[in-house]
Amino acid sequence: MEQADKLTVYETTGFPNPARVRAALAAKGAVEQVTFIEVDVMAKEHRTPEFYLINPLGTVPVLRTPEGIYLTDSTVIIEYLDNILPGPNLSGTTPLERGIIHMMQRRAEVMVMDAVAAYFHHATTGLGPELETAPCQPWGELQKLKAQAGLVYFNQHLQDQAFVAADRLTMADITLFYGLAFADFSGLEIPAHLRHLAAWRERMAQRPEFNG
Numbered sequence: 400m401e402q403a404d405k406l407t408v409y410e411t412t413g414f415p416n417p418a419r420v421r422a423a424l425a426a427k428g429a430v431e432q433v434t435f436i437e438v439d440v441m442a443k444e445h446r447t448p449e450f451y452l453i454n455p456l457g458t459v460p461v462l463r464t465p466e467g468i469y470l471t472d473s474t475v476i477i478e479y480l481d482n483i484l485p486g487p488n489l490s491g492t493t494p495l496e497r498g499i500i501h502m503m504q505r506r507a508e509v510m511v512m513d514a515v516a517a518y519f520h521h522a523t524t525g526l527g528p529e530l531e532t533a534p535c536q537p538w539g540e541l542q543k544l545k546a547q548a549g550l551v552y553f554n555q556h557l558q559d560q561a562f563v564a565a566d567r568l569t570m571a572d573i574t575l576f577y578g579l580a581f582a583d584f585s586g587l588e589i590p591a592h593l594r595h596l597a598a599w600r601e602r603m604a605q606r607p608e609f610n611g
């Protein structure tokens with residue numbers, strides 16, 4: 400795994416989007432080969448001029464490639480890793496499969512992960528007053544409703560299939576899994592009657608990719 404030796408991931412331990420990249424690396428069996436740099440979000444290290452140079456969005460994760468290019472956004476990073484590393488495919492092997500996996504990944508992101516994030520940052524104390532400088536409570540509450548609808552959608556979607564987007568674990572499962580973890584952390588209840596979603600989550604939680 401020569402290339403993995405030259406990869407650097409900027410992350411914040413315990414945060415959901417960096418956890419997506421960790422899960423992808425675990426799926427590829429490459430965690431040990433990557434250098435990780437901890438970014439202390441609570442100390443605002445991601446809002447320094449130095450960090451904005453590598454990611455103008457001021458978010459983690461960020462991946463530095465062997466060529467010295469900085470890639471941002473979990474999906475971009477995971478697809479890149481999927482293409483350069485051996486191991487099980489996470490983002491699709493045919494044009495149609497790639498389309499379906501990207502579509503479902505994006506739904507998991509918009510309908511759950513990002514909606515939960517907006518609820519967390521705008522309608523709860525979020526990361527605290529030092530970091531949450533422009534909270535908008537009504538927007539956060541609306542995003543909570545959106546997330547709740549997303550949970551119902553994925554419960555129905557998982558009624559008759561083992562994985563979110565293919566016949567195996569893909570980046571769509573990874574996004575949804577950490578979207579649910581973020582919901583728990585934010586105090587956004589996942590209703591117990593969504594039993595297909597709960598069963599899928601239980602199966603995922605037992606997998607090594609989510610226990611690195």
Ligand SMILES: N[C@@H](CCC(=O)N[C@@H](CS)C(=O)NCC(=O)O)C(=O)O
Nearest residue numbers: 414415416457458459460472473474
């Ligand atoms: N769409 C981005 C979202 C990245 C993101 O929002 N990361 C969070 C940590 S999970 C962050 O950096 N938050 C910093 C902040 O809210 O100030 C991705 O997939 O990487």
